[in-house]
Every structure is written in structure tokens, then in C-alpha cells.
Amino acid sequence: MESKADVVIVGAGINGCALAYELARRGKKVVVVEKNYIAYGATGRCGAGIRQQWATKENALLAKRSVEIFEGLSDELGYDIGLRQGGYLIAIHDEEGMRQAKKNVEMQKSIGLPVRIISQEEIKEIAPILNPEGMEAIAATFCPTDGHANPFKTTYAYAMAAEKLGAKIYKFTEVKDIKVKNGRVEKVVTSKGEIETKYVVNSAGAWSKKIAKMVGIEMPNKPIRKEALVTEPFKRIFDCMVISFKHGIYFSQQDEGQILGGIPSPEEKIGYYTQPTFSFLKHMAYMLGKYAPPLKHVSILRQWTGFYDVTPDALPILGETSIEGFIQCNGFSGHGFMIAPMTARLLAQLICGEKLEMPIDRLSMERFKGEITEERAVVG
Amino acid sequence: MKIVCRCEDITEEDIINAIEEYGCTTLAELKQLLRLGMGHCQGRTCLILAAKILARKTGKSLEEILPSFRPPAVSVEIGLIGGENGE
Ligand SMILES: Cc1cc2nc3c(=O)[nH]c(=O)nc-3n(C[C@H](O)[C@H](O)[C@H](O)COP(=O)(O)OP(=O)(O)OC[C@H]3O[C@@H](n4cnc5c(N)ncnc54)[C@H](O)[C@@H]3O)c2cc1C
Numbered sequence: 001m002e003s004k005a006d007v008v009i010v011g012a013g014i015n016g017c018a019l020a021y022e023l024a025r026r027g028k029k030v031v032v033v034e035k036n037y038i039a040y041g042a043t044g045r046c047g048a049g050i051r052q053q054w055a056t057k058e059n060a061l062l063a064k065r066s067v068e069i070f071e072g073l074s075d076e077l078g079y080d081i082g083l084r085q086g087g088y089l090i091a092i093h094d095e096e097g098m099r100q101a102k103k104n105v106e107m108q109k110s111i112g113l114p115v116r117i118i119s120q121e122e123i124k125e126i127a128p129i130l131n132p133e134g135m136e137a138i139a140a141t142f143c144p145t146d147g148h149a150n151p152f153k154t155t156y157a158y159a160m161a162a163e164k165l166g167a168k169i170y171k172f173t174e175v176k177d178i179k180v181k182n183g184r185v186e187k188v189v190t191s192k193g194e195i196e197t198k199y200v201v202n203s204a205g206a207w208s209k210k211i212a213k214m215v216g217i218e219m220p221n222k223p224i225r226k227e228a229l230v231t232e233p234f235k236r237i238f239d240c241m242v243i244s245f246k247h248g249i250y251f252s253q254q255d256e257g258q259i260l261g262g263i264p265s266p267e268e269k270i271g272y273y274t275q276p277t278f279s280f281l282k283h284m285a286y287m288l289g290k291y292a293p294p295l296k297h298v299s300i301l302r303q304w305t306g307f308y309d310v311t312p313d314a315l316p317i318l319g320e321t322s323i324e325g326f327i328q329c330n331g332f333s334g335h336g337f338m339i340a341p342m343t344a345r346l347l348a349q350l351i352c353g354e355k356l357e358m359p360i361d362r363l364s365m366e367r368f369k370g371e372i373t374e375e376r377a378v379v380g
Numbered sequence: 381m382k383i384v385c386r387c388e389d390i391t392e393e394d395i396i397n398a399i400e401e402y403g404c405t406t407l408a409e410l411k412q413l414l415r416l417g418m419g420h421c422q423g424r425t426c427l428i429l430a431a432k433i434l435a436r437k438t439g440k441s442l443e444e445i446l447p448s449f450r451p452p453a454v455s456v457e458i459g460l461i462g463g464e465n466g467e
């Protein structure tokens with residue numbers, strides 16, 4: 001194992017691997033330490049939907065810049081990431097929802113997103129399988145450049161490109177402790193040896209809280225079990241992701257033709273619970289049948305669980321901390337995949353002392369001391 | 381060319397490539413990367429074959445390579461589980 005590095009990254013999910021690539025590209029000596037295998041965490045269990053239609057400008061901008069990066073990523077990294085831009089269709093259920101949607105669309109348009117409000121008829125044109133009555137939708141918003149990428153392919157693409165640039169990724173290796181000296185990180189203690197380093201990046205997903213504790217930082221993040229299911233594949237019949245903030249549902253048809261989706265489980269609990277529930281399966285199946293009646297005849301093949309790493313305002317925690325060299329990259333709730341390309345770029349700029357393309361000070365942990373603006377446009 | 385996973389059309393070469401090029405050492409990684417065992421039969425025939433290739437290439441024992449299990453164990457129609465009124 002390497003005994004010295006410029007940056008040690010904890011966790012080889014999409015965020016750890018993307019950052020490893022961005023840092024290696026800038027000539028940094030990077031080591032990624034992963035307790036299990038690449039994409040073991042939320043990354044390998046996620047819907048991998050890419051949405052730019054957010055209610056807060058921070059998330060919308062992070063997502064928009066990330067889409068610009070996603071669009072060129074297969075070429076940049078030299079591996080296919082399976083990007084498909086079929087749009088996101090977000091149901092609007094009532095007058096209150098319409099007011100909020102209009103406000104969001106105005107902000108989203110102001111940053112240059114091609115979003116629009118569509119009627120019930122247009123919902124059926126875009127995805128004929130949908131039933132607006134069953135969805136209880138009076139209208140929807142639609143952004144055609146939203147979409148999906150293959151989470152495994154994307155993460156491996158970043159990891160392999162990082163390794164080609166000299167980064168080292170240690171799988172099946174656990175970070176056990178982080179030593180601090182004079183208020184600055186000094187070394188990382190792993191199950192396979194110690195690494196001296198100037199920076200430690202905490203991108204351990206739902207386990208980030210435990211990593212921060214190693215340097216004495218308490219985090220407000222909570223792990224919440226989320227469930228998802230997938231059906232048998234069939235001929236492609238729609239291209240967009242369908243979601244609703246009111247019902248919390250999301251689903252889309254994947255490249256191979258299967259439907260993948262999720263909804264908040266009736267038995268949602270805080271903590272590291274990994275058991276899938278039958279109540280989720282039942283609730284999701286019922287709602288899928290309402291949203292898209294023909295799906296009633298499609299068979300479910302699998303269900304699984306993963307964790308959202310949830311902060312009090314559903315915005316990520318990024319950047320520097322009271323311990324010098326200890327950098328946060330977590331708290332991504334249900335959207336850490338779609339903003340990873342830009343997040344990684346910004347943190348690499350921060351660590352390398354470059355000018356940041358976008359300010360991230362509002363996303364540091366300091367914000368929990370004052371009043372918080374919550375991101376309400378969340379699903380799953 | 382030996383087919384290992386018929387549902388997802390994965391050959392022995394695909395698996396060996398994932399082990400040698402991508403450094404996969406577990407069934408979980410092969411599932412992620414290749415969709416091994418994700419087909420209609422849910423890996424009933426291919427997982428054991430792939431486990432044997434992994435054992436041969438990595439020197440691990442078959443017990444170490446056992447698959448994780450994700451219900452439902454048999455596929456079932458959405459309409460049958462969801463019903464008409466969410467009861
Ligand atoms: C069901 C579900 C659906 C989702 N859908 C979407 C979606 O459609 N779009 C979207 O953008 N996001 C979605 N998300 C959220 C997204 O998956 C996550 O925000 C994102 O994958 C987080 O990536 P990460 O790299 O930060 O963390 P993770 O992928 O969780 O990786 C953290 C890694 O750290 C490792 N680790 C933990 N502790 C240690 C230790 N002590 N030492 C070494 N390694 C350690 C873990 O093994 C893990 O591999 C979804 C999440 C779930 C659960």
C-alpha cells in the first residue's frame with residue numbers, strides 16, 4: 001500500500017471516483033480507500049436519474065453544469081457511461097403545486113434550462129403509457145435534457161480513468177481512523193496500513209458521519225433506508241423519467257427495457273436497516289398501476305435497499321471544515337449521482353487552490369448554525 | 381465462445397475480461413458490470429457457473445463467492461401485488 005499521498009479519498013462511490021479523476025488530472029497523488037468494492041454504496045443501488053429541475057438554485061446549477069459534463073464524459077474518460085437524455089416529467093397535482101411549479105420553472109429558465117409546463121394531453125404524447133387521471137395530474141413540467149446514465153459504467157469509467165492517471169484505488173480496505181496533529185489531518189489508518197496525507201475527503205456516503213467522528217466532527221446527517229425495484233424488460237415504450245413530489249414516486253424505462261423505480265416506503269426508518277419490505281413492494285406496485293395501467297401485466301424481478309444520506313435541508317455538505325485538510329463531500333440525499341461531475345470538479349479546484357467555477361461556501365457545515373433554506377423538490 | 385448467462389447473453393470471455401481488466405473479484409461486481417444474473421431467471425443457472433470461473437481465476441473458495449439474495453424470489457405481476465385499491 002502507498003504510504004504517502006496528497007489526498008486520501010474515503011469511499012469509491014460516484015463521488016469518490018469522480019474526485020479521484022479530477023485530482024489525478026491535476027497531477028495530485030491520490031489514494032482511494034474503499035471498504036467494499038466500487039459502487040457498493042448508494043451509487044450501485046440508485047436510480048441514476050439526472051434531473052436539473054430543482055427548487056433551489058444551488059442544486060439546479062450543480063445539476064445543469066453536471067449535465068454539460070455528462071454529455072462529453074464518455075469521450076473524456078474513454079469509457080461509455082450509458083447516458084440517455086429522455087427528459088424528466090414532473091407531475092403537478094393541484095393549484096398549490098402549479099404555483100410552486102411556475103416559480104421553479106421561472107428560476108430554472110433564468111439559468112438557461114429548456115423547461116416547460118405541459119398539459120394532460122402533452123403528458124400522454126410524451127409517454128402514452130401514462131394515465132393523467134390515475135396520476136392525479138392536472139399538468140406537468142418537462143425538461144428534455146434531463147435523463148439517466150448507467151451508475152456502474154459511470155463510476156467504473158471515472159475509476160479506470162483515474163487509475164490511468166496514476167490514482168490508486170484500494171478495494172476491500174477500511175478506513176479505521178484519521179490522525180490529526182495541530183488541527184490538521186496527518187494520516188489515515190486503514191485495515192491494510194497507514195497513509196500520510198495533506199487532505200482527507202469524506203465521501204463515504206451514508207457512513208460519512210462515522211468518518212467525521214474520527215476527527216471529532218459531529219454531523220447532522222441521517223442514514224435512511226430507501227427501496228427500489230426493477231421489472232422484466234420489454235420493448236421500449238417511453239423515454240422519460242416520471243416523478244411526483246407529492247407521491248414521492250419515480251420510475252423510468254432503462255436501456256435494456258426494464259422499469260426501475262422507487263417510492264418512500266410505508267415503513268421508512270432512520271438507521272442502517274437493509275431488509276427489503278413487502279409493504280414497499282405493494283405500495284409501489286399499486287402506484288405504478290395507477291400511473292401507468294399497462295404495467296400491471298409486467299412482472300417484478302427484484303427489489304433492494306440502499307441509503308440516502310440526508311441532511312436537515314436536503315442539500316449536500318461540501319468543502320472545508322474546522323480541521324484543516326478535512327474536506328466534506330457528502331449529504332447527497334437522493335441526488336448525489338446527478339451532481340457528482342460538477343461537485344468533483346469544484347472540490348478538485350478547492351483542493352488545488354484554483355478559482356472555483358461556482359461558489360460553494362453556502363454548502364459548508366457552517367450553514368446549520370443559522371437559518372436554513374430547505375430543498376423541497378425531492379422524491380424517493 | 382462459451383455462454384455463461386443465457387438471459388443476458390454473457391460469455392466466459394466477458395467474465396474473464398471483467399476479472400482481468402476491471403479487477404473484479406466478487407459476483408456482486410460482475411452483476412454490476414455485466415448484468416450477470418440480472419435476467420429473467422435471476423441467475424439460477426449462470427451464477428454458479430460464474431462463481432466457478434471466479435474461484436478458478438482468483439483462488440477463492442466457492443463458499444466465499446456465494447451470491448447475495450434480493451426478493452421477490454419468483455417474478456410476479458405488478459397488478460397482482462398492487463391490486464386495484466391499494467388494500
Ligand atoms: C434507492 C436509491 C435511489 C436513488 N436514485 C438517485 C437518482 O435517481 N439520481 C441521483 O442523482 N441520485 C440517486 N440516489 C442517491 C445517490 O445514489 C447517492 O447520492 C450517491 O450515489 C452517493 O454517492 P457517494 O459516492 O457519495 O456515496 P456512496 O455511493 O454511498 O459511496 C460511499 C462508499 O464509502 C464506502 N465506505 C463507507 N465507510 C467506509 C470506511 N470506513 N472505509 C472505506 N470506505 C468506506 C462504502 O463502502 C461506499 O462504497 C439514490 C439513492 C438510493 C438509495
Ligand code: FES
Pocket residue numbers: 384385386387388416417418419420421422423424425426427
Ligand atoms: S442465465 Fe443469467 S440471469 Fe438467467
